[in-house]
Amino acid sequence: MVDKGALDLSDVGGLSRGELLADPVDLLRQWLDRATxxxxxxxxxxxxxxxxxxxxxxxxxxxxxxxxxxxLGFFTNKNSNKGEQLRANARAAATFWWVEPEARQVRIEGVVRELPEADAQAYFSSRSRLAQLCSAASPQSQVVKDRAELEGLVVALDAQFGDGDISRPAHWGGFALLPERVEFWQERRGRLHDRFQYRLDAGAWRIDRLAP
Ligand SMILES: Cc1cc2nc3c(=O)[nH]c(=O)nc-3n(C[C@H](O)[C@H](O)[C@H](O)COP(=O)(O)O)c2cc1C
Incomplete structure (x- = not known):
């Protein structure tokens, strides 16, 4: 007979129902702030x-x-592969994973909408001139011959704008993923992790614990 010792499933941390917030976006913000x-x-x-x-x-x-x-808002080239895919099927999923200060994962699934032009402009304007130039010049997701072609596009655009501001191309903008399901996962001992799922149910968030 092997002496198994006492079964010990206790550990520090973990995620309990009492720590959950009513809105998963608020909890995601809290977890993001903590990782940051x-x-x-x-x-x-x-x-x-x-x-x-x-x-x-x-x-x-x-x-x-x-x-x-x-x-969840992000910015990209709307003519990219992801942009084309989102135009054809406005659904997406996203996952975060942070290993510090606790190993945590958040999964989000839902519908995607384009962000207003004003949001795209505000974010574009906040970026460095170099980042503006490179994102405006790059035909994201297209095949290019070599690095020289890519750099040539940036140099040509730089010359075109001279000392002036870089205009945001119409194809550069933002999308937002509006959650319909959000899952918070936190590592626990023995892989008996904590998982809580938020699901939109008739306009209200329903919360369930899921098995790991
Ligand atoms: C950490 C990280 C962050 C990134 N952030 C963005 C981003 O915010 N927007 C973007 O268009 N691409 C971003 N990229 C590049 C994308 O992963 C991808 O290469 C690019 O958007 C083209 O994807 P697509 O061809 O599927 O459209 C990022 C890459 C990494 C590794």
């Missing part, structure tokens, strides 16, 4: 999954730049 305060680099980076017209999922990282009642 812990010094996690690019704590606002999230994987964003979209589907093409054949049902093939595509996933890539983007940076969360707005978080409010309109959902």
């Amino acid at each position: 305060a812990a010094g996690v680099r690019d704590a606002n980076a999230m994987s964003l999954a979209t589907c093409d017209s054949e049902g093939q999922p595509h996933c890539r990282m983007v940076l969360l730049k707005q978080l409010d009642a309109n959902g």
Whole structure:
């Protein structure tokens, strides 16, 4: 007989029902702030999954730049693969994962809407001139011959604008993922992790614990 010892499922941390907030966007903001305060680099980076017209999922990282009642806002080239996929199927999923100060994951699924032009302009204007030039010049997701072609596009645009401000191209803008389901996951001992799911049910958030 092997001496198993007493079964111990207790550990520090964990996520309890009492810590949940009524609105998952508020809890996401709290978790983001905590990861940022812990010094996690690019704590606002999230994987964003979209589907093409054949049902093939595509996933890539983007940076969360707005978080409010309109959902999770990010900025991109609207002519990119993700932009085309979102035009054809305005549904997406996003995942955050931070390892500090606690190992936590948040998953969001829902519908996507374009952000107003004013939001796109405000964010574009806040970026460095170099970032404005590069994002305006790059035909995101298109095949390019080589690095020289890409740099040539940036140099040509720089010359075009001279000393003036860089105009935001019409195809550069933002989308917001409006959550319909949000799941908060927190690591626990023995992989008996805590999971809570928020689901929109007749306009109100219904919260359930899920098995890990
Ligand atoms: C950490 C990280 C953050 C990124 N943030 C953005 C972003 O906010 N917007 C964007 O268009 N691309 C961002 N990218 C690049 C995308 O992952 C991707 O390469 C690009 O958007 C083209 O994707 P698509 O061809 O599927 O449209 C980021 C990449 C990384 C690794």
